[in-house]
Amino acid sequence: MREPGRRSVLTGLMAGALVLGLDPVTRSWVTAAHAGGPFDRLPPLDGRLRLDDAALDEAADDFGHIVSRRPRAVLEPGSVNDVAAMVKYCRRHGVQVAGRGQGHSVHGQxxxxxxxxxxxxxxDTIEIRGDRAVVGAGTTWLDLVRAALAEGRTPPVLTDYLGLSVGGTLSLGGLGGAAGHHGAQVDNVLELKVVTGKGELTTCSPTRRRDLFDAVRGGLGQVGIIVGAVVRLLPAPAAVRRYxxxxxxxxALTAAQRRMVDEGRFGYLEGSLSRVEDGSWTFVMEAVAFDAVPADDDRLTGDxxxxxxxxxxxxxxxxxxxxxxxxxxLIELGEWARPHPWIDAFLPGSKTDELVAETLPELTPDLIGLSAVILLYPIPAAKVRTPLLRLAKEKHTFLFGVLRTSSPGSASPAAMIAAxxxxYERVRAAGGGRYPTGAVSFSRDDWRRHFGPAWPAFQAAKRAYDPSNILTPGQGIF
Ligand SMILES: Cc1cc2nc3c(=O)[nH]c(=O)nc-3n(C[C@H](O)[C@H](O)[C@H](O)COP(=O)(O)OP(=O)(O)OC[C@H]3O[C@@H](n4cnc5c(N)ncnc54)[C@H](O)[C@@H]3O)c2cc1C
Structure with missing residues (x-):
C-alpha cells in the first residue's frame, strides 16, 4: 500500500485512455479519449482507476462463473483515502459501488x-501487535496466518480455504471448525475501519459507533466498505492430531458431533458426507486435537x-x-474454473437429521457434479454474538454446505440453482435459513425474512450510512 502522502493526480490509466469523470448528463464515464479536456473532475488518487478490459472482465466475473455484470471502472486504491474519495464521488454522481476482496462469491455478490x-x-498491510493483528481489508487469511504464526499467534477461527480476504469474510461471517469454541470470524474482530456509503472514513468497535460495527459485520457490504480490521489473535498450537x-x-454422525461440540473436546470439529458409486453415503467427522500425542487417542476417541x-x-x-x-x-482437472452453484444452509439442530435425510436422494451425481463437497457440522448458538449472522433459533445450527460444480455432463447451473x-424452501419451512453466500435466488422479501428481528436495525443503519443506496447492489437486499 502506498503512503497517503504521495498523492498524485493519476486518475486512471487504461489501454491508452485516462478516466476523467462522469458525464453529468449521460452518467457514463468520461475518458480522455472521449473528452480530451483537463483532468479536473475526479479526486486526486494515490492509486489508479482502471477502465481496461482486463480489469473490467475480472470484476465482471467471480468464482461462481454464473453471473456477469460489467462495471464501468475498477478502483485499485493506493490508500484508504482513495476509497473514501471515490465513494463520495460516486454518491455525488449516483454511481453504484461494490467492494471486492478475492472475488470468491459465486453469484455476482x-x-x-x-x-x-x-x-x-x-x-494488504499486516501488523502483528501481540494479541491482535491490524490488517488492510484486502489481506488474505493465508497471508495473515503466515504473519501471525511467525509471532507464535493465530486468528481463533479460520475458513476452510485461506485464499479469501479479511474484508470479504467479515462482510459475511467467516465460519470454520473452530466456531464451536470461538464463534465466527466476525465475533473475533476488535475494531473495523470503514468507509460508509457517504464516503466517510471512520472507525467502529463494540464501544465506538456500535450500530455501524453491528451493521458492517455480516452486513454483506450494505452500509460500508471495510478498509481495515483489528483481529484478535491467540497463541498458536504447535501441532495437530487429526481424526x-x-x-x-x-x-450417529450428528449425535457424536452434538456431543463433541457441547463438550469442547476438540479444538476443531467439522464433518462431511460423500456419495459412494452405489448411491450410498459415507459420514465422516473431522475432529482435531491441538498438541495431542498418540497416547491420547483412546481418551479422545474411545467413546x-x-x-x-x-x-x-x-x-x-x-x-x-x-x-x-x-x-x-481441482485446477488440473478444470473443476476449479467451472460454475459453482453452491448453497450453505443453516439447519435447526433438532431437524437436521430429517432435513439431510430428505435431501440426500436429491444429491444425484447430475445435480452435484464431479467434485462436489458436502459439509455438515454444528455451530453452537451460544458462541455467535453477531446480530446479522442469522443462525436457527436453537441450541445448535448445522451448517449444511452443498458445494456443487456444474461439470461437463452434469446439470446446468440453472438447474442446480433451482435445486x-x-x-432452501425446505429448510426455511423447518425453521432454518442460510449462510448468505452461495447461489440462491433471493427476493427482497426473502432478505427481510432472513434477517428477521435484526432487520429494523439493519434497515436503520442502511438509511443512516448509505442513504443514497449505492453500496453492493449485487446482494439484492435493498
Ligand atoms: C473455495 C471456497 C471456500 C470457502 N470456504 C469458506 C469457509 O470455510 N467458511 C466461510 O465462512 N466461507 C467460505 N467461503 C465463502 C466465502 O467466505 C465468501 O465467498 C467470501 O465472501 C469470499 O471472500 P472474498 O474476499 O472472495 O469476497 P468477495 O467475493 O470479493 O466479496 C464478497 C461480498 O462481500 C463484499 N465485500 C468484499 N470485500 C468487502 C469489504 N472489504 N468491505 C465490504 N464489503 C466487501 C462484496 O461486495 C461481496 O458482496 C468459501 C468460498 C470459496 C470459494
Whole structure:
C-alpha cells in the first residue's frame, strides 16, 4: 500500500485512455479519449482507476462463473483515502459501488453493472501487535496466518480455504471448525475501519459507533466498505492430531458431533458426507486435537462410536492450509474454473437429521457434479454474538454446505440453482435459513425474512450510512 502522502493526480490509466469523470448528463464515464479536456473532475488518487478490459472482465466475473455484470471502472486504491474519495464521488454522481476482496462469491455478490468496483487487494498491510493483528481489508487469511504464526499467534477461527480476504469474510461471517469454541470470524474482530456509503472514513468497535460495527459485520457490504480490521489473535498450537472418524449412519454422525461440540473436546470439529458409486453415503467427522500425542487417542476417541478412524499428524500451518493441495488438483482437472452453484444452509439442530435425510436422494451425481463437497457440522448458538449472522433459533445450527460444480455432463447451473432454492424452501419451512453466500435466488422479501428481528436495525443503519443506496447492489437486499 502506498503512503497517503504521495498523492498524485493519476486518475486512471487504461489501454491508452485516462478516466476523467462522469458525464453529468449521460452518467457514463468520461475518458480522455472521449473528452480530451483537463483532468479536473475526479479526486486526486494515490492509486489508479482502471477502465481496461482486463480489469473490467475480472470484476465482471467471480468464482461462481454464473453471473456477469460489467462495471464501468475498477478502483485499485493506493490508500484508504482513495476509497473514501471515490465513494463520495460516486454518491455525488449516483454511481453504484461494490467492494471486492478475492472475488470468491459465486453469484455476482461483488459485481455492479455499470458502476465502480473497488478492488481491495492493494490494501494488504499486516501488523502483528501481540494479541491482535491490524490488517488492510484486502489481506488474505493465508497471508495473515503466515504473519501471525511467525509471532507464535493465530486468528481463533479460520475458513476452510485461506485464499479469501479479511474484508470479504467479515462482510459475511467467516465460519470454520473452530466456531464451536470461538464463534465466527466476525465475533473475533476488535475494531473495523470503514468507509460508509457517504464516503466517510471512520472507525467502529463494540464501544465506538456500535450500530455501524453491528451493521458492517455480516452486513454483506450494505452500509460500508471495510478498509481495515483489528483481529484478535491467540497463541498458536504447535501441532495437530487429526481424526477422520467414519460413522455408520447420519444420525450417529450428528449425535457424536452434538456431543463433541457441547463438550469442547476438540479444538476443531467439522464433518462431511460423500456419495459412494452405489448411491450410498459415507459420514465422516473431522475432529482435531491441538498438541495431542498418540497416547491420547483412546481418551479422545474411545467413546465416539465410529466404525473406522484415520489418524494423522500435521503441522498447524499445513492443517490450516489443507485445502491448498486439493485446489491444485481441482485446477488440473478444470473443476476449479467451472460454475459453482453452491448453497450453505443453516439447519435447526433438532431437524437436521430429517432435513439431510430428505435431501440426500436429491444429491444425484447430475445435480452435484464431479467434485462436489458436502459439509455438515454444528455451530453452537451460544458462541455467535453477531446480530446479522442469522443462525436457527436453537441450541445448535448445522451448517449444511452443498458445494456443487456444474461439470461437463452434469446439470446446468440453472438447474442446480433451482435445486438450491428447493432446499432452501425446505429448510426455511423447518425453521432454518442460510449462510448468505452461495447461489440462491433471493427476493427482497426473502432478505427481510432472513434477517428477521435484526432487520429494523439493519434497515436503520442502511438509511443512516448509505442513504443514497449505492453500496453492493449485487446482494439484492435493498
Ligand atoms: C473455495 C471456497 C471456500 C470457502 N470456504 C469458506 C469457509 O470455510 N467458511 C466461510 O465462512 N466461507 C467460505 N467461503 C465463502 C466465502 O467466505 C465468501 O465467498 C467470501 O465472501 C469470499 O471472500 P472474498 O474476499 O472472495 O469476497 P468477495 O467475493 O470479493 O466479496 C464478497 C461480498 O462481500 C463484499 N465485500 C468484499 N470485500 C468487502 C469489504 N472489504 N468491505 C465490504 N464489503 C466487501 C462484496 O461486495 C461481496 O458482496 C468459501 C468460498 C470459496 C470459494
Amino acid at each position: 461483488s459485481q455492479v453493472e455499470g458502476g465502480l468496483v473497488i478492488d481491495l487487494r492493494p490494501l 477422520n472418524l467414519t460413522y455408520p449412519t447420519l444420525e 465416539l462410536g465410529h466404525v473406522s478412524a484415520v489418524i494423522d499428524d500435521l503441522s498447524y500451518f499445513d492443517f490450516l492450509n489443507r485445502i491448498a493441495p486439493v485446489v491444485e488438483i 438450491n432454492r428447493a432446499l
